[in-house]
Amino acid sequence: MSQDVVADGLNQIMNAKRIGKRELVIKKYSKVLLALLEMMKTRGHIDYEVDSEARTVSVKIIKLNECRAVKPRYFVEVGEIDKYLRRFLPSRNFGSLIISTNRGMKDHQEAVKENLGGGVIAYFY
Numbered sequence: 549m550s551q552d553v554v555a556d557g558l559n560q561i562m563n564a565k566r567i568g569k570r571e572l573v574i575k576k577y578s579k580v581l582l583a584l585l586e587m588m589k590t591r592g593h594i595d596y597e598v599d600s601e602a603r604t605v606s607v608k609i610i611k612l613n614e615c616r617a618v619k620p621r622y623f624v625e626v627g628e629i630d631k632y633l634r635r636f637l638p639s640r641n642f643g644s645l646i647i648s649t650n651r652g653m654k655d656h657q658e659a660v661k662e663n664l665g666g667g668v669i670a671y672f673y
Contacts, residue, residue: 553578555617557585557605558670561594562616565609580669581605583653584646588615588672591644599613610644615672625665629656638672 550556555632564572574581577598585605588594593612598605616636624632624647637643640662645656649666659666 552617552619552634554581554584554621554669554670556625557581558615558617558672561607561609562614564607565612569609571606571608574607575603576617579647580648580653586654587644587646588612593672611668613673615670617670618668619644622668623666624668626663628665629660632656636644636668637673646670646672 553576553659557577560574568607582598582605585594585596585607586617589596592610593615594610595608596605609654618636618644622632629645629647631642633645636645646669647654647656647666648669649661649664651664653668654662654664
């Protein structure tokens with residue numbers, strides 16, 4: 549376990565997927581990780597429940613190919629988002645690049661529509 553809760557949580561999900569598990573429990577979480585999991589849930593990739601008493605997150609993998617944290621966290625302007633789409637996603641219309649903006653966490657389509665830049669946090673498809 550490292551200091552990056554988002555990267556650790558996404559690595560645990562990918563490790564569980566690789567060995568064939570469909571459910572797992574993440575023991576450390578943050579607001580950023582929960583916002584990222586919520587975006588994945590709305591797109592139908594996972595389902596999750598937070599147990600605030602035990603401070604854990606139970607994740608159920610539904611349909612997920614890959615999810616990774618981006619290290620180092622690149623700061624991008626609106627015009628540079630396309631460069632990072634080509635770097636991290638297999639296709640333009642396939643997957644989501646998550647950007648932390650001053651108006652909250654957005655995927656790349658929302659950030660371009662609202663003309664916002666920010667820090668590239670993660671991607672999934």
